[in-house]
Amino acid sequence: MTAIQSGLLDQAIIDDRRARIVPKLQAILSSDQLKVTQEDLAPFETDGLAPYRRMPMVVALPTDKAQVIAIMKACQSEDIPVVTRGAGTGLSGGAMPHEGGVLLSMTKMNAIQNIDPDARIITVQPGIRNAAVTQAVAPYGLYYAPDPSSQIACSIGGNIAENSGGVHCLKYGLTVHNVLQATVITIDGGELTLGGESLDAPGLDLMAALIGSEGMLGVVVEAKLKLLPIPQVTKVVSAAFDDLGTAGRAVGDIIAAGIIPAGLEMMDKLSLQAAENFLNAGYPTWAEALLLCEVDGTAEEVQEHIEDVTQVLKTAGAVEVKVARDDAERELFWKGRKSAFPAVGQISPDYYCMDGTIPRGELPEVLQKISDMQDKYGLQCANVFHAGDGNLHPLIMFDGNDPVQAEKAQQYGSEILTTCVEHGGTITGEHGVGVEKINEMCVQFPGEELTQFHALKRAFDAKELMNPGKAIPTLNRCAEFGHMHVHHGEMPHPELERF
Amino acid sequence: MGQDITQTLVEQIAQAHQEARPLAIHGGGTKGFLGHDLVGEVVDITGHQGIVNYQPVELVMTVRAGTPLAEVEAALAEKGQCLAFEPPSFGSAATIGGTIATGLSGPARPYTGSARDFMLGVRVINGQGQALRFGGEVMKNVAGYDVSRLMTASHGSLGLITEVSLKVLPVAKSVKTLATSASANEAIALFNRLAGQPLPISATAWAEGQAYIRLSGAASAVDAAAKQIGGELADNSVWASLKELTHNSVAEQSTLWRLSVPQTASLDLDCPLIEWGGGQRWYTGDAPEQELRAKVEAVGGHATLYRGQAERVFHPLNPAMSALHSRIKHSFDPKALFNVGRFHPEF
Structure with missing residues (x-):
């Protein structure tokens, strides 16, 4: 995170750019659509990945297409970067502002x-x-x-x-x-x-x-x-296992039975207990793993699939299989899963959230490796994930006030991502690269792919003014790793459900 | 199983790059009609064969581009799975590489997805002879630009696809086809009304006064939907003939245009075969090319020539898109080696 503070533009350059672009933007936007004071800029200094923050040079809030076109032309002619921002909930710092650029906030164009x-x-x-x-x-x-x-x-x-x-x-x-x-x-x-x-x-x-x-x-x-x-009927089955690997294999068994569930989610013992502690969803806290399998479709289809899924899960070694009685119980099953992040935040002062994805068949082995790493690093790791997609969200718990723990958590996270890549997976399934995983892109793409990415970008943006420094690292930027860091459960947008 | 000739292909392309020599990518040759003539030295992908990885439980197959489509489909069928976008083959020699390079999808397209929707990863040799890998074998992957899907339906203009990883799906347990008498307009209205309801519809088509609806899924769901929709039970084989354009409505026509239009579009052209809920219509008449393209463009669609004569096979791009396409082509293939002019004359 300190890396963000290094390599910033000199204030003189920022001042010069601001002096050049503001009059042009004033000609395009009304005063309430243009933010230039420190006080007005502050709310935009970070997106959903709070540790990565920078003050934007100016914020523009266009209300229509013509304004966006005019802003872009102005920025291109003055060689000023543009960072586009939506609601600011992103988890990889993709909308972190540029200290010498225009932050283009699209929130007013919401019709x-x-x-x-x-x-x-x-x-x-x-x-x-x-x-x-x-x-x-x-x-x-x-x-x-x-x-x-x-x-x-x-x-x-x-x-x-x-x-x-x-x-x-x-x-x-x-x-x-x-x-x-x-x-x-x-x-x-x-x-x-x-x-x-x-x-x-x-x-x-x-x-x-x-x-x-x-x-x-x-x-x-x-x-x-x-x-x-909207599907006619939606039902969810919960299956408790006394072994994580068995649960991982059950995921494959469902797919092998020819069923594509609408949702297939998994929680390990730690996250299960944390969630139960957090909101009493009625989860079996003795279990080593819990699978939630949602099936939707016509009434007949759902009935048939629920019977099949229940049978597959029992055969696969589930100790307890429950079908939610009604929509209220279904929502309760999901609520625990959706609260897993804040629940873990409640039992640990800090955690790193990873976003690796692996082939489903690698689940048992990778889960075992992640679990074994707990002893190696002396830290606990809760696992919640989109099992059907093989998308893992390991939450490494640590105390950020202890620099040794913080360092070990970093290393733990690195090893998880490296393990994902080694098992044929990827460093990010859904949170994006942004600024957070820019270095890990070098692990994912050790070859000439990065050069090809840059060439493709220049076909759209010859001067490389759009969101510079994000998503695709330059070749000489393959250094240390950084991860999402949550302090004392203080998530940006704590009101949101997290997966 | 199979043979990996990546190194040979890399050497051939690197040599061509050095000498700035154009290259013509050849697969099974079954879709030769779909594009302008190829020029340059042949790069033959058919020697690059074999299923590299197929774990049915992963719903993913990774296969070398020269592997016959029939071999891919047979391997999947053996495990009760399929390519859910139902690609047409247009002949037994069709390769999986050609299937992805042309990006063609069959009857299930509007309901299950297109070729690009099932692309997870690709290996490609670009115009500098660099063997690159994008995406992978996982369902979710946002590391880097989605080059795998960009390569789909790029008609060899960006590089040589040497390997693809595709998401595959289980074959539906039950499939039934319903047929009912309808005019073309009635059929399109019916298809779109039904598509707004939660029914297990997997294909729709209209030809020769008959509207066909295919239902796929759990047996109980298919039976219940069949009862709800009504109509006569018809033979499921109609879909294979539609997919391969061997159906009576188009088989013998010497002029054949594929019109891709919004499904509910009202189009002033007499089309003997309508698929994809109205989204894919086949025109066999003699309207002049410019007039045809203008009509289709006016409703937000585009026209591609499958049989007959026309100035262009694919629909022209507007100037901004054309310029962007040329720059993208340059970013992958700076010396313009691959399939020059085959897809669009400007690149």
Whole structure:
């Protein structure tokens, strides 16, 4: 985290840039859309990854596409970086401001522009909250599938930048599978329409390049999203295991039985006990692991799958299998899972949250390795994860006031991520690289891939002004690792459910 | 199993890069019609074969690009799984590399997803002869730009795909096809009305006065939905003929345009075959190219020539997109070696 403080621009350079850009921005924006004083800038100095903070040079809050175009042209002509920010809930510092750049906050562009229930498409501005989309289309029996845990606060623009997932992506896909069209403004002020209302578009699939690009290629000013019919019935099964490896193998057995659950989540003993301690969900605290398996569809389909899943789980060695009696109990089952992060925050002064993803079959072995590392580092680690996707969120518990523990937690985290890569996985499943995992990208891509990424970026942004220093490391920047650091359970946006 | 000729391919491409010599990527040759003529020295991917990794329980298969599509599908079928985007093969020689490079998807497309939706990872040799790997074998991966999906349907314009990792899915336990008499417009309205309801629909099509709806899933769900929707039970084999364009409605037509339009679009063109809930329509008439493209573009769609004569195979890009495409091409293939002009004349 100290690395963020080094290498900052000289104040004289910042002052010069501010003097050049502010008059241009004043000609575009009204006074309440432009923040320049320290007091007004302070709320923007961090996103959801609070330890990484920087004061932006100025904050611009456009209200329409024309303003975004004008701002981009001004920044390009003055060689000033642009960092786009949605709701600021990101967990990798992707929207951490640039001390010599414009922070483009999209929150004022949050309108629903059109709902077409027949075509099952909603057209929105990027600042709209994820949950607001689903609320708006619920009267038509429709919903928007990607449901990141921060969905009550996070924005669609941010979801596109991060390729956000959620609990249901095993069956319904990520953001990349659910956005039909995006209108994008590039740094030269050019307007591009990527994708379309048809199921494919002419030319290259640039939507694929845009989604998950962490604000490095352009600014989304409008998106058309695919809507799905709300399933008739949703049911959840909870299965308790007396062995973590057995639970890991059961995940594979469900898939092998030909069932794609809507959600398949797992908690280990530590997180289970922490969650139970936190809100009494009725979890079996004796268990070494708990699997939650959600099935949705028509009434007949769900009935058939619940019977199959129950049988598979019993055969796989589950000690106790419970089907939620009703929606209230289903929500209680989920609530414990969704509270796992704050629950761990309650029992440990600090924790690091990792976001590695591995092939499902590697779960038992990787879980065992992570568990064994506890002795090596003398620290406890709770595990909560999207088991169906193999997306792990190990929470390494430590006391940040003890520098030795803090250092060991760092090393522990590094070894987990390295282990994920060694087992054919990735350093980030859904939180993004941002500024947090910029160094680990070198572990993930030791070859010429990074050079190719930079070349691709320059095709959109020749001067590399969009979100500089994020997502893709320069080749000479492969140094030490950094992780999400939560002090005394003080999460940014503590009101949000965390996965 | 199979053979890894990556090194040979790297050497050939590196040599071509040095000499700035154009290269023409060849797979099984079953989709030769889909694009302008290839120029340059042949890079043959068919010798690069074999399933590298397939763990059914992972729902992932990693396979070398020259492997026949039929071999991939047979290996999956043996384990009760499939490529859920149902790619057309257009001939037994089709390779998995060509399938991904053209990015074609079959009847399940609107309901289950497209070829790019199932792409998890790719190995590619770029225009500098560098063997690169993007994505991987995991379901969620946000490390770096999503080059795997960008390579899908890029028609070899960015590089040579040597290996792909694909998400695969279990075969549905029960599949039933319903047929009912309807006009084209009635069928499109019906398909879209049903798609807004939670039903296990996996394909829809209209041809020769019949609307076809395929249901896939748990037997109980399929039976219940069949009862709800109504219509006659029809043979499931109709979907294979639609996918391969051997269906009576289009099989013998000498002109064949694929129109990709919004599913509910109202289009003033007589199409004998409509698929994808209205999103993919096949036109066999003799409207002039410019007029056809203008009509399709006006409703937010685009047109691709499958059979017959036209100035361009693919729909032209607007100037901003065209310039961006050229820059992206340059970023992967700076000396413009691969499949130049095959996809779009400007790159």
